[in-house]
Amino acid sequence: MILPPVRYVRPQSVAEAASLLAAIDGAAVLAGGQTMINALKLDLVQPTALVDVHRLEELRGIEVADDGSLVIGAATTYAEIAASPVVRHHQPSVADMAAGLVDRQVRNRGTIGGNCCLNDPTNNFPPLLTALGAWFHITSTAGWRSITADTLFAGSLATALRPGELLMSVRLKPLPEGTRIVHRHLQLAADSWALARVVVRLDVIDGRVEDARVVLGAVPGSPLRLATVEQALLGHPADTRLTDAALTAFDEADVETVGDAHASAAYRLEMTRVQLRRALDDAVERSVAA
Ligand SMILES: Cc1cc2nc3c(=O)[nH]c(=O)nc-3n(C[C@H](O)[C@H](O)[C@H](O)COP(=O)(O)OP(=O)(O)OC[C@H]3O[C@@H](n4cnc5c(N)ncnc54)[C@H](O)[C@@H]3O)c2cc1C
CATH class of the missing domain: 3.30.43.10 (Uridine Diphospho-n-acetylenolpyruvylglucosamine Reductase, domain 2)
Structure with a gap:
């Protein structure tokens, strides 16, 4: 072509x-x-x-702000994020996500900013950054503004960016102690689009879920927060019964999936449920082990 x-x-x-x-x-x-x-x-x-903007120094790089937030320039590549000990230390789930993305060629060129500004429903970063409560710093000739992930991601292939705006950086506040982040996804091959994606965040204090975020990718409206599932987790003891409570809420949530040449809508829904179960089991296991 x-x-x-x-x-x-x-x-x-x-x-x-x-x-x-x-x-x-x-x-x-x-x-x-x-x-x-x-x-x-x-x-x-x-x-x-x-x-x-790929080579603009102002858009590249990784630093820790005075308040302990991790700030990643929008044009920082996946390979740079994956190789950064700073990201590994402050936000290990972001380092893992970058390291596991597609293949070496895409990791060497693709950027976290491009991933977010595209907001393809199957893209890796929007669900994770939503679960992490990321902030996005945006500039234009009209000035600058900062918005949350919940605001930036406005549905499949849509963002709250206005014409002429440039994403500068992604900012991640330190996570409370006791926070568990688990990402699970299913794809047919390393360079194929995800059929199902789930990110679970549990903030556990004294053995109970103080706060929760459950975010789906690869569904219409991605990244999609499941408010009723999050609600079912709040205050729940961080043990294996938690998974059952969440799955019951998931079944009642009427999550929409779409079928295509790769998989039927029903298969995608079932695989999303499977990823959710595995992510929750994993999060609980890590809470118990901590
Ligand atoms: C074979 C293959 C497989 C892939 N598989 C996956 C996958 O499994 N998961 C995944 O997440 N991604 C996947 N991708 C997509 C890849 O991650 C892209 O890198 C990403 O979607 C876009 O990032 P980019 O830096 O290349 O941006 P570009 O392609 O240059 O831009 C993408 C969009 O973002 C806008 N944009 C970029 N940066 C900014 C900015 N700073 N401010 C405002 N707008 C901006 C552009 O105008 C454009 O609309 C795959 C790509 C390929 C080629």
């Missing part, structure tokens, strides 16, 4: 990138290009120009 002709610009700063995005009607951000280039070849998108 041949790329259609498209204007390409490489700004030298975030300010210049924001100016270009504001000045060129229909311009799009290019980060790792792992989705954008394929979408261009398939004529799924028709930007008037590509504003390449």
Whole structure:
């Protein structure tokens, strides 16, 4: 497949990138290009120009803020995140997610910002960052703002980003002691889309669930928080009965799944249930072991 002709610009700063995005009607951000280039070849998108931010130093890198939050630049690649001892120490689930993503080629080019701004329902990071309660720092010629994951992710392939806005960084506050994060997913091959994805977060204090987040991927509206399942977990002792309580709530939640050439809707629903059960069992096991 041949790329259609498209204007390409490489700004030298975030300010210049924001100016270009504001000045060129229909311009799009290019980060790792792992989705954008394929979408261009398939004529799924028709930007008037590509504003390449992949090498902007201001968008790259990993640091710990004064309040202990982990801040990851939007153009930081999966490979850089996976290799970072800082991420491993502060948010091990993020390091694991980056290390397990697709293959070496995609990990070397793809960025956490691109993953979030695309918000494909099968993408890895949106459900995890929703469970972690991430904040997103966004800039444009109009100024900057910070929004939560619950706000940024606005449904499949949709975000709250406005035209001309650039995602700068992802910010993750330290997790309370006693928090367990478990990610489970099912995919047919390393480079195929997930059929089911579940992220469970349990904040356990004195053997009880103080707070819970249960987030699905690979379903319509991903990342999808299951409020009734979270409610069923609140205050529950962190033991094996917790899984039964959550699965009962899951069965009553009428989760929608979609069938396609890879799997039927019923199979995806059942596999989502299986991933949820495994994630909860794992979270409980880790709580007991801690
Ligand atoms: C074979 C293959 C398999 C894959 N499998 C998976 C998988 O299993 N799970 C998964 O999560 N991903 C998967 N991907 C997608 C991959 O993770 C992409 O890297 C990701 O979706 C987009 O990141 P990117 O940096 O390449 O962004 P790009 O492709 O450059 O951009 C993606 C979108 O985000 C926008 N964007 C990017 N950065 C910013 C920013 N800073 N501010 C505003 N908008 C921005 C772009 O304008 C574009 O709309 C796969 C890709 C390939 C090629």
